[in-house]
Amino acid sequence: MLKTFLCTILCLFLIGISDRQEASTPKPPSGSEKRLEQLVEANIIAVHAFQILLARKEGHGDAACYPKETPSDSDLQQLDTHQQSLPAAPPQDMKNWVAGSPSKFDPSKDLQPLLESHLSMSANLPVNVFTS
16 A cells, blocks of 8 residues: 555656656747747847936946946937837737737837847846846
């Protein structure tokens, strides 16, 4: 009886490990997941641009994380403006775009400029520490 119980526990444990390994195996993102990732990444970039502007204004921050000169304040302000325009799109249009359905949302207007900004972000930034 004890032997059967221990074997059952061992089997359940091994099945649990197998399930966790399968769940942790990365799957290629679907089109919807990719679009949603783009929205998240664009917002991270824009928030970082805003934080650089704030660090410059207040004279605080590590220069490795918040560069003092480049990109220019006007370039950073443009990124912040693009982020502010993203929520201006009707939510249903954005949901449809994420789902790959017909939509009036135009990613080239505000999303692509953020993604293509190539704003560098130090590995020491909280968002990068958290994600790694």
